[in-house]
Amino acid sequence: MLKLERRPAPSRLWTAATPVLAVIATMIAGGLLFAALGKDPVEAIRTIFWDPLFGEFASYSRPQLLVKAGPLILIAIGLSLGFKAQVWNIGAEGQYMMGALFGAATGLAFYPTDSVLLFPAMVVMGAFGGFLWAMIPAVLKLRFGTSEILVSLMLVYVAQHIMSAASFGMLKNPEGMGFPGSRNFQHYPAAFNGELIAGTGMHWGGVAALGAVVAAYVLLSRHILGFHIRVAGEAPRAARFAGVSPALLTSVCLGTSGALAGLAGLFEVTGPAGQITTDFASGYGFTAIIVAFLGRLHPVGILLAGLLMALTYIGGELAQLTLNLPSAAVQAFQGMLLFFLLAFDVLANFRIRLAGRARA
Amino acid sequence: MTGTETAQLLTIRGLTKAYPGVIANSDVSFSVAPGEVHALLGENGAGKSTLVKAIYGLVRPDAGEMRMRGEVYAPSEPRAARAAGVAMVFQHFSLFEALNVAENVALGMETPPRQRELSAKIRAVSEAYGLPLDPSRLVGDLSAGERQRVEIIRCLLQDPKLLIMDEPTSVLTPQEVEILFATLRQLSAEGTAILYISHKLEEIRSLCDSATILRRGKVVATCTPREVSARDLAEMMVGTALTPPARAPRTDWAGAPALEVTGLSVASPMPFGTSLKNVGFAVARGEVLGIAGVAGNGQDELLLALSGELKSAPGMVRAAGVDLGDKGPNDRRRAGFVVAPEERLGHAAAPGMSLVENALLSGAIRMGLVRRGFIDWAATRAFAEGVVRDYDVRTPGTHVAARALSGGNLQKFVIGRELSQEPAVIVINQPTWGVDASAAAAIRQVILDRAAAGAAVVVISQDLDELMEIADRFAALNEGRLSVPRPVQGLTMEEIGLMMGGAHGMHVPEIGAAHLLHAEAADAEA
Structure with a gap:
């Protein structure tokens, strides 16, 4: 019989090794899943992990890597701060949408200005929108003791409706011939977030993500x-002993993660997405939760995890196109990654023993 | 098998139990006769608990033999032990506060009778043994001493042949101890053997017929406690001669009291906690105030209110005349406070963090380890290393997690971390809990040294001997109220007991024994 024995301290080796193991286990289980769907598992895995970088269409898909990884990393960094403090913001997707809305609305309000101040103002408003949306669960938690998990999650669906309303109403393109959706920022240079270096996929969102990684690293390792x-x-009681105010910390964590998610939304709507539409939300806010845990809530880990997750996104789309894999199968594949990560986590804190005859 | 062995109730031969990295029991042998009150004496970590857990079927020994009335006895689980007539009262109670006494007793039984029958049985047993207890009261409303009675009655209902009591007096007032001892003597006279675990020497001398002394898992001596002095017992237990702490002559420091608490009333943040009611005292520089009390009478709340984790109204707490009543922990640290809570893991220290990080936890302010928000890790490491060195903390290094340290070592680290901060006011809850005797003596010495250097010290403890040894004045917490502090000199055990609330719940008239009546009268007076 197998028996778990608690380690006196978490194993450093296993803490570092579990993400790698989880990726390998996901490849195996995912391969079985694809085989059960009647696809060649080796080809499917290769399509997801190899082709986007080195395959036939790599020149198209490689820049996509940074485009997808940017918002994932930016959001995940914010979430990881909260997760470390046991503040569970599950509604980054909503904050991401509200950031996009606030920022886009600011830009569109001044259409067609060419002021250089416009884009910075939009960035500030984008962060503010996400911050505001995240402060709702914070205030409700502090005032009434509600669960920030439920409130932040439910606010995603509220944000979704506001998004739809905006694309049909307030922010609808007056020259859009009745189609829902705002003006496209590609045709609005002062507000457009284009590629900084052509062919790399690097835009301001990627810069912000890298900045967030560095800032979070310094914050967590050097700052009080x-x-x-x-x-x-x-240890929450030890924190109170150290003079930490739980209310303040909850607000800081939710507010920061909301602001970063809002930033990600703003950079997305002004760049790769281009406009506010009903289907603007793409699940970055939820996937970022996986990224945060896959990266062990460590800034550098999140950077790597974000790139890996972006790869499965692009590879997944490629697999849908070339192999006719259903999109649900690709999502299940991504879900497995988190599942295996959490399962292998046991190894970091416990040692597995074959229990013999004598037991304590 | 010899004749004497069959005359014994329980015989243990060569019992050995090892855990990874530590041998808890090594070749332990002793025996208990029917009706004998047998003491197991030893310091924390001497192996007493492992030994009784083996007898109660919670731990399976690696080697050795146990015999019950000559028959081989190897309980695989507590149920088997109970079936063989062994019952145990644990140091930490396993009671549900939201249920009443009878319901709690029923939960521990294999086939509980109906509530009404059970209540009648509980009443009968409680009257027969002088342990007054109302079966319909909620356990959450009972004092620690009354909760212990629930546990004892639960055991007595099984009609045990051997009753194991693990440190039963740590939660009792001196009067309650007398009641318990009367019950135990009655049980012993009826032929029930009692295995009594303690490190309190006077108790063992007054109660026990024989004693087995353990040190580092081995039996080092067997004796008849009445025939040796407490000092001899202590030295057998510790293995070295003990020196009581030395105090420097008191200096009279001028100025306002270093710590002044007036009308302190705060609600407990914990369910079933005890709210503080109008607590007031003042401590001068160089003075040690000892605060006693049975566990759960507001000690934790008092510590939180003094540390600033539990905020009070302005004016309730002052240090050197400065109002800190509504200030948080860090403002109080700036004013010279250091605080050591009772619970080491999770409150005084973060279990998963290194000693360096735990040094930062409370040392950041007074040791100047943070500059403009940024942590000076080099200085923090030096601070942690200094504490480890000065307080003899046994650890492979300051990088190890707090939870990897033994309880005593972590206590030394926590106390050292606080006392190294040049404090003006020191508040400590249970300074030597779980620490071996020589380390405890060292901790008491440092506390006295700090007082001699001009700090005002508040020591909250359940160890009366400890308070008598180091305190200048003495007060007791009872149901959230603090008695008026009195000088330790000339205070008798009886007066101390009354300050602690006398015997809790002694209002049942049908108590027979003379000393019980005495205790009741004392309670009525209080």
Whole structure:
């Protein structure tokens, strides 16, 4: 019989090794899933992990990597701060939409200005929109003790409706011949977030994501606020003993993650997406939760996890196109990654023993 | 099998149990006769608990033999132990606060009778043994001493042949201890053997017929406690001669009291906690105030209110004349407070964090480890290393997680971390809980040294001997109220007991024994 024995301290080796193991296990289980669907598992896995970078259409898909990874990393960094402090913001998708809406609305309000101040103003408003949306669960939690998990999640669906309303109403393109959706920022240079270096997929969102990685790293390793975040997650009573105010910390964590998600939305709507539409939301806010955990809530880990996740996105789309895989199968594949990661996590904190005859 | 062995109730031969990295019991042998009150004496970590867990079927020994009335006895689980007539009262109670006494007792039984029958049985047993208890009361409303009675009655209903009691007096007032001892003596006279675990020497001398002394898992001596002095027992237990802490002559410091608490009333943040009611005291520089009390009478709340984790109204807490009543922990640290909570893992220290990080936890402010928000890790490491060195914390290094340290070592680290911060006011809850005797003596010495250097010290403890040893004045918490502090000099055990609330719940008239009546009268007076 197998028996789990708690380690005195988490194993560093296993903490680093579990993400790798999880990826391998996902490939195996995913391969079985694809085989059960009647596809060649090896080809499917290769399509997802190899072809986007080195395949036939790599020149098209490679820049996509940064385009997809940028918002994932930006959102996941924010979420990881909260997750470390046991503040569970599950509604980054909603904050992402509200950031996009606030930022886009600011830009469209000044159409067709060519002021250089416009884009920075939109960035600020985008962050503010996400922050505001995340402060709703924060205030409700502090005032009435509601669960931030449920409130933030439900607010995603509220944001979805506001998004639809905006694309049919307030922000609808007056020259759009009645189609829902705002003006396209591609035709609005002062507000457009284009590629900074042609052919790389790097736009301001990618820059912000890298900046967030560095800032989070410094915060968590050198700054007293980062230390308080870690203590609060590790031992809430010890945090109070250290003088941390739980209310303030909850607000800081939710607010920061909301602002970063809002930024991601703003950079997306002004760049790759181009406009506010009813189907603007693409699940980045939810996928970022997987990215945060896959990256062990560590900034550098999140950077790598974001790139890996972006790869499965692009590879998944490629597999849908070339192999006719159903999109649900690709989503299940991504879900497996989180599942295996959490399952292998046991190894970091426990040691597996074959239990013999004598037991304690 | 010899004749003497059959005359014994329980015989243990060569019992050995090892855990990874530590041998808890090594070749332990002793025996208990019917009706004998047998003490198991030893420091924390001497192996007493493992030994009784083996007898109660919670731990399976690696080697050795146990015999019950000559028959081989190897319980695989507590149920088997109970079937063989062994019952145990644990140090930590397993009771549900939201259920009443009878319901709690029923939960521990294999086939509980109907509530009404059970209540009648509980009443009968409680009257027969002088343990007053109302079966319909909620356990959440009972004092610690009364909760212990629930556990004892639960055991007595099984009609045990051997009753194991693990540190039963740590939650009792001196009067309640007398009641418990009367019950135990009655049980012993009726032929029930009692295995009594404790490190309190006077208790063992007054109650027990024989004693087995354990040190580092081995039996080091067997004796008749009445025939040796407490000092001899202590030295057998510790293995070295003990020196009581030395105090420097008191200096009279001028100025306002270093710590002044007036009309402190705060609600407990914990369910079934005890709210503080109009607590007031003042501590001068260089003075040690000892606060006693049975566990759960507001000690935790008092510590939280003094540390600032539980905010009070302005004016309730002052340090050197400065109002700190509504200030949080860090403002109080700036004013010279250091605080060591009772619970080491999870409150005083974050279990999964390194000693360096745990040094930062409370040392950040007074040790200047943070500059403009950024942590000076080099200085923090130096601070942690200093604490480890000065307080003899046994650890492979400061990088290890707090939870990897033994309880005593972590306690030394926590106390050292606080006392190294040049404090003006020191508040400590249970300074030597779970620490071996020589380390405990060292901790008491440092507390006295800090007081001699001009700090005002508040020590909250359930160990009366400890408080008598280091305190200048003494007060007791009872149901969230603090008695008026009195000088320790000339205070008798009886007065102390009354300050602690006398015997809780002694209002049932049908108690027979003379000393019980005495205790009741004392309670009525209080």
